[in-house]
Amino acid sequence: MSHIRILPPEISNRIAAGEVIERPASILKELLENSLDAGADNIKINIGNGGHKLVQVIDNGCGMNRDDALLSLEAHATSKIFNSADIDAIKTLGFRGEALPSIAAVSRFSILTRPSGNDEGTLISVHGGKIITVETAGCAQGTSISAKNIFFNMPARKKFLRTPQTERHHIQELTLLTALAYPEKSFELNIDGKQTIKVAGDGELLTRMRLLLGGETVSAMVPINYEEAGIRVYGYAARPGLSRSSRKEQRVFVNRRPVKSNTVYYGIRDGYHTQVMKGRFPPVALFIKLESSRVDVNVHPAKREVRFRESQLVGQIVAAAIRGALRNDRVIAVQPDKTSSSDENSTKNTPLQQPEPFFNNMSFVPETRASIGGLQKSPQETPFDFSRSDLFQGKKAGNKSQSLFEDDKDSIANTSLPVVADSTFKNLDIKGMLGKDFIITANSDGLVLIDINACQRRILFEQLINAGKTKNKGRQPLLIPVTTDISVSDRALLEKNIDYFEDLGFEIEHFGGNTFIINAIPTQFPQENIIGLIHRILDDLSESFSASPRTQMVQIAQAVCRQAVKISSLPKEGYRKLLDELAKTEMPYACPNGQPVMINISYSELNKRFAKK
DSSP: OOOOOOOOOHHHHHHHHHHSSSSSHHHHHHHHHHHHHHOOOEEEEEEEGGGTTTTEEESSSOOHHHHHHHHEEETTTOSSSSSSHHHHOSSOOOOOOOOHHHHHSSSEEEEEEEEEEEEEEEEEEEETTTTEEEEEEOOEEEEEEEEEOOOOTTTHHHTTTOOHHHHHHHHHHHHHHHHHOOOTEEEEEEEEEEEEEEEOOOOOOHHOOOOOOOOOHTEEEEEEEEEEEEEEEEEEEEOOOOOBBSSTEEEETTTTEEEBBBHHHHHHHHHHGGGGGGOOBEEEEEEEEOGGGGGGGSSSOOOBBBBEETTTHHHHHHHHHHHHHHSSOOOOOOOOOOOTTOOOSSSTTOOOOOOTTTTTTTOOOOOOEEETTEEEEESOOOOOOOOOOOOOOOOOOOOSSSSOOOOHHTTTTTTOOOOOGGGGGOOOOOEETTTTTTEEEEETTTTEEEEEHHHHHHHHHHHHHHHHHOOOEEEEEEEEEEEOOOHHHHHHHHHHHHHHHHHHEEEEEEEETTEEEEEEEEESSSSHHHHHHHHHEEEEEOOOOSSSSHHHHHHHHHHHHHHHHHOOOOOOOHHHHHHHHHTTSSSSSOOOTTOOOOOEHHHHHHHHHHTTT
């Protein structure tokens, strides 16, 4: 008896779904690709409970007749490739024929579609891969596909879905990427009945970027239009000085397909070279156009990654394109690529409106790399003034509140902390400074080095948290309120956390769309470059999503401290006051991000180092 057997379709489809359908955003990606390949220019997306309950895409594409609609639910059924040669030159977004049967296998699925020229449409309902009904129905030309109750028949897999707010973030970012790639098409995203994104298909890349990425970011970018060896690079890149703490705003498109590519990321890094600090990432919206035979998109089940046939050449051209754009004083913006892949050069050097001046109404401080004791600092940024008398108004010594959030303690649980008793703070003898970063002190046990930045962050963090817990906000109104225009994803993040910002001392008002007005900031927050600091705080928050209000408050306070605190020069008595305030904190030995505040080098250790017995 044979031990090898062919799996039935319902099992093989569920296995394929495990590779293709990672989360609700994966379903949306496949459906959007089908809509775009079908020629739709008006796409509406409806999401329920972060995609857990509903992912629906409605388009006005070519539609399908009854036979094609049924055939589309079969594994590896596709209209996009026909022979092996097509695989080496894929010109469509989708091509495998796995998406619809995979989605139908793990959801309560329905498809309503009608092609041009037909009077009636077709409605097909599928539950867990099993076709329930096939009937005639009236509908507009195009296709509407709904996937409800994702992984309802795979409870073990359903447990791995993230919280609705996390899934919403992924869905918003995917919609943003797709809308950027196709500025000539209209997109509408509704989440839980609330319109989150709506953009008209006017074909203007710059307009689309302003709507989705925020006017301030786009105003700080220069246009790119470069072509070499049959590879065209166009789009926008940030001027030196605008950077983020992560790569999330480096958006790359290859033949208008959103991708992740180390080849392109290395090219971006080389293009900026020494103009950006190590560990910082300038935002870009970079479009690469080349013959489809020169790039392989069939290397990942979700098609997120691509492999270039000439990866070194592509990286060099990307770097040259960015260098040229940054070096050029008179740059002309370019039109997005609206043509088919057969019309390679029709948009080259097409003029567009010049971007607005860099960071309008904003005090911009360029980031300059400076190495101090091996640590990367930005000395040009506005220092955080710890000599101000209004700063030291925290809780009195000996009158500590209950412990801070456990998450803060957990973050430093594995840190090697110095062995210095609380009672020794007052006995620390300040000897001087080591560079700009460290205070040199000594006590009866030996040498104690104190990191000024970490010390300042710990003090500010506990003041912010205590203000948030007691609702006793230390707030300074702004004489002239500051208006900021942020990206769609940052807007969702700020709206979700706006109450926590309020508790920490900010007063932020939603003005409409992606625009917010900042009327007040915490007392300890610097008034210079407020917009830039708010952007960086949102960058930090986007890297960590928390369902717990308790930990979310901590994360916002941590982000505020990271961005607000900079080294400032103080007289010797100012450092004594700093140490006195540090002694009053609940956790003086580590900053809120887990970095040690001080290191003790004992006399016994020094004797060992000097080989003394």
